[in-house]
Amino acid sequence: MAAAEFWYEFASTYSYPAAMRVASLAESRGVALVWRPFLLGPILADYGWRDSPFNIYPAKGRYMWRDMERICGALELPLRRPEPFPQNSLLAARVALALGDGTRADFSRRVYAAEFGEGRPIADRSAIASLLAELGLDPDAVLSRAEDAANKAALKAETARAASLGIVGAPCLLTEDGEVFWGNDRLEQGLDWAASAGLRTLAGNA
Amino acid sequence: MAAAEFWYEFASTYSYPAAMRVASLAESRGVALVWRPFLLGPILADYGWRDSPFNIYPAKGRYMWRDMERICGALELPLRRPEPFPQNSLLAARVALALGDGTRADFSRRVYAAEFGEGRPIADRSAIASLLAELGLDPDAVLSRAEDAANKAALKAETARAASLGIVGAPCLLTEDGEVFWGNDRLEQGLDWAASAGLRTLAGNA
Numbered sequence: 001m002a003a004a005e006f007w008y009e010f011a012s013t014y015s016y017p018a019a020m021r022v023a024s025l026a027e028s029r030g031v032a033l034v035w036r037p038f039l040l041g042p043i044l045a046d047y048g049w050r051d052s053p054f055n056i057y058p059a060k061g062r063y064m065w066r067d068m069e070r071i072c073g074a075l076e077l078p079l080r081r082p083e084p085f086p087q088n089s090l091l092a093a094r095v096a097l098a099l100g101d102g103t104r105a106d107f108s109r110r111v112y113a114a115e116f117g118e119g120r121p122i123a124d125r126s127a128i129a130s131l132l133a134e135l136g137l138d139p140d141a142v143l144s145r146a147e148d149a150a151n152k153a154a155l156k157a158e159t160a161r162a163a164s165l166g167i168v169g170a171p172c173l174l175t176e177d178g179e180v181f182w183g184n185d186r187l188e189q190g191l192d193w194a195a196s197a198g199l200r201t202l203a204g205n206a
Numbered sequence: 207m208a209a210a211e212f213w214y215e216f217a218s219t220y221s222y223p224a225a226m227r228v229a230s231l232a233e234s235r236g237v238a239l240v241w242r243p244f245l246l247g248p249i250l251a252d253y254g255w256r257d258s259p260f261n262i263y264p265a266k267g268r269y270m271w272r273d274m275e276r277i278c279g280a281l282e283l284p285l286r287r288p289e290p291f292p293q294n295s296l297l298a299a300r301v302a303l304a305l306g307d308g309t310r311a312d313f314s315r316r317v318y319a320a321e322f323g324e325g326r327p328i329a330d331r332s333a334i335a336s337l338l339a340e341l342g343l344d345p346d347a348v349l350s351r352a353e354d355a356a357n358k359a360a361l362k363a364e365t366a367r368a369a370s371l372g373i374v375g376a377p378c379l380l381t382e383d384g385e386v387f388w389g390n391d392r393l394e395q396g397l398d399w400a401a402s403a404g405l406r407t408l409a410g411n412a
Contacts, residue, residue: 059249059374062372193276
């Protein structure tokens with residue numbers, strides 16, 4: 001089966017519609033998806049950016065928010081800007097990584113819906129705990145796993161891997177043959193590539 | 207008839223496939239297209255960037271060139287990086303603006319094909335003169351119009367207008383109702399919007 005990795009950042013606006021769309025787009029192409037949360041902050045810090053580029057460059061920010069309105073409008077997704085923007089995404093990313101593959105996608109979509117659909121803060125423990133409880137998970141147990149040293153180190157390693165893969169923004173799709181497709185608007189292209197890469201592998205094995 | 211403006215910069219890589227695609231995409235949707243060359247440099251200079259962001263941020267540059275290979279490959283367009291990159295696009299933009307609507311699109315496509323299809327420099331008078339001659343135009347007459355004070359001032363005004371419209375990169379599509387769609391990968395979305403904006407106007411007039 002063809003496979004692809006979905007790399008996403010909880011502070012990233014465009015990761016919100018992407019997270020809501022990507023599972024069904026992958027399924028319709030027969031592509032198995034791995035959800036890989038990471039932190040974009042350290043990568044942007046290497047560019048000298050200590051804040052969202054959408055705040056540093058206000059014209060880009062105005063463009064992005066209008067673009068998000070159009071995108072979410074077409075998808076019939078609610079859109080509300082959280083304050084402050086961007087939200088600190090460290091805890092959400094640690095929790096997502098600590099969850100198994102089965103619940104990671106559900107938790108991630110729930111975080112995005114709260115953050116950008118309802119404009120709720122997602123940075124602190126109580127916010128994350130209540131989202132975990134809504135999903136029927138045990139907040140204390142999950143938060144304890146999320147904040148143990150091994151999981152913290154694992155998230156750092158994921159972020160370093162993202163940088164080494166050439167991931168320069170979020171969201172990105174990574175195919176099995178190492179292609180990176182950046183942007184919510186490139187999910188279809190990346191998944192089409194992933195599906196045909198899977199076919200090329202099958203042909204090579206035959 | 208619905209209409210849209212295609213804002214493009216001759217130094218911009220993604221403007222190359224966009225320029226090659228946009229006329230047929232617009233025609234198939236019944237959208238009349240106005241070609242509007244401008245200079246992105248002054249807009250990027252406001253962000254503190256004195257070079258292409260693809261040079262300032264090498265990881266973004268590596269991503270962009272690989273992305274261009276995939277895009278041009280799918281369109282069966284040749285791709286060759288000009289040296290230096292980016293090319294100084296001032297003269298090409300002045301010439302494109304000085305040409306009438308009938309020849310501006312042809313000249314613009316010819317510049318992009320030379321610059322990014324063949325990797326030829328497009329910055330100096332002799333390069334532009336030979337492209338004009340290939341199109342059956344009188345290079346001396348066109349260059350003289352391009353470099354008169356009124357045309358130079360007109361290009362400055364176009365660039366200022368681009369900034370005031372919220373254009374933050376190239377290429378962009380601008381619809382009659384003031385929506386900006388940034389990127390080669392947004393041409394279809396922008397032209398669909400332009401076509402339905404035209405329908406909304408018709409309905410309002412009926």
